[in-house]
Amino acid sequence: MTPMLDLTGLRSVRPSEYAARFAFGGAVSVATTLVARAYGPLVGGLFLAFPSIFPASITLVKQHDGRAKALDDARGARIGGAGMVAFAIVVWAGSGRCSPFLVLACGLATWALVSVGLWISRYGREPQPAERHR
Amino acid sequence: MIALALRFLVGAMSVSAFAALGEAFKPKRFSGLFAAAPSIALVTLAMTFHSEGPRYVAVEARSMALGGFAFAAYCGSCIVIAKHAWCPIWLAAVSAWCVWGVVAFGAWKVLLVLGGAP
Numbered sequence: 320m321t322p323m324l325d326l327t328g329l330r331s332v333r334p335s336e337y338a339a340r341f342a343f344g345g346a347v348s349v350a351t352t353l354v355a356r357a358y359g360p361l362v363g364g365l366f367l368a369f370p371s372i373f374p375a376s377i378t379l380v381k382q383h384d385g386r387a388k389a390l391d392d393a394r395g396a397r398i399g400g401a402g403m404v405a406f407a408i409v410v411w412a413g414s415g416r417c418s419p420f421l422v423l424a425c426g427l428a429t430w431a432l433v434s435v436g437l438w439i440s441r442y443g444r445e446p447q448p449a450e451r452h453r
Numbered sequence: 454m455i456a457l458a459l460r461f462l463v464g465a466m467s468v469s470a471f472a473a474l475g476e477a478f479k480p481k482r483f484s485g486l487f488a489a490a491p492s493i494a495l496v497t498l499a500m501t502f503h504s505e506g507p508r509y510v511a512v513e514a515r516s517m518a519l520g521g522f523a524f525a526a527y528c529g530s531c532i533v534i535a536k537h538a539w540c541p542i543w544l545a546a547v548s549a550w551c552v553w554g555v556v557a558f559g560a561w562k563v564l565l566v567l568g569g570a571p
Contacts, residue, residue, distance in 0.1 A: 322483040328476040330502045348464020348493050349457050350527070355501075360509050364516025365557045367494040368524045370570040372468060374546035376488055381542040382482065386535070388481040389542050393532045395485020397465035400525030406491045407518035410498060414514060423499055427491070434486045442482055 320446045323439075336379055347371045347431070367440030368403055370396075398441065460500060489524060491517075516561065525556035541543040 350371075355363025373396065381389035406426040413422035474486030494517060501510050530552040535545035 320480060320482070323479055324477055325478055325479045328479065328484075329473060332476055332555025337469060337473075341469045344472075344492065345461035345465030347468070348460050348496055351493055351497055352457065352460055352500075352546065355497075355513065360498070360512040360518050361561065362507075363511035365520040365523075365561060367491070367497060367513065367517040368557070369525055370527050370546075370550070370553060371493075372472075372542055373488055373527075373531075376475075377535075377546050378543045384467025384481065386542065390532055390535055392482040392485035392488060393528050393535065395487075396480045396488040397525050397528035397532070399486040399489025400521055400528055402486070403489050403491055403494075403524055404518050404521035406494070407514045407521055411511050411518060413512035414502075414511035417511075419499060419502035419507070422502075423495060427495065430491055434489070439485060440485060447480070 320442045320447055324437075331383060332379075343372050343375060354415065364407075368407070395438065398437045399430075399434045400428040401437055402432075405433040406430040413438075456500070456504070460496065462502070464493055464496045467496045489528070515564075516519040519564065520553075520557050522560060523553045526556045527553040 347369075351363060351366045351369070354366045377389050377392055380392045406429055409426040409429045410422055413425060416422075417425075459570065471487050471490040471492040474490075475484040476485070478484040498510055498513065527549050531546050531549040534540055534549060535542055537545075
């Protein structure tokens, strides 16, 4: 299985779905800030990895592409979770040692490397699935 | 209030950007990676660096690492629940939040007991 860029997927999403993600993303960003202010950074940090948007996004995948593809989306996200752990460890280790921009950029690069690396090692040798035309 | 409005705007843009990236890749099993992108964390931590400083960010990031394990466990349980055709996908995804809570707060409690908290 080889990942491929397919920009037609962007056109299949309705403007209202983009708007919902925008509103959800903003609301969750504010909510995590408020949790950190109320309960401190130990609890606030946990909620930086809370799957708040995931139920909405997996439901959209199910509506567009069916249950099997929604499950595939969750399988990808499970691997991305390992990348999220790597991101957090890099930020934890780098905070105070380098500039904030460098710390976050390195964290993001680590997320991408770990996620894609694990994905290729897990699914790279599987045959390409037949994609349904939307 | 202005700071919260700014967080809303930047957080919304970050989530939308990662969601669009996810839509631009196939197969779905790969684009699912972007559902676990640190889109909220990136924005929140960047603004927290500015407002609270690096020590605060380090504590948040350490907790986030525990939350990341919980996220992976959440996705695993979501897959198990959603495999049952009678269960609506949204219900599987929402009910699996319990798994996230148990793993995240369980790991957090272990960290406290081991004396890792400042």
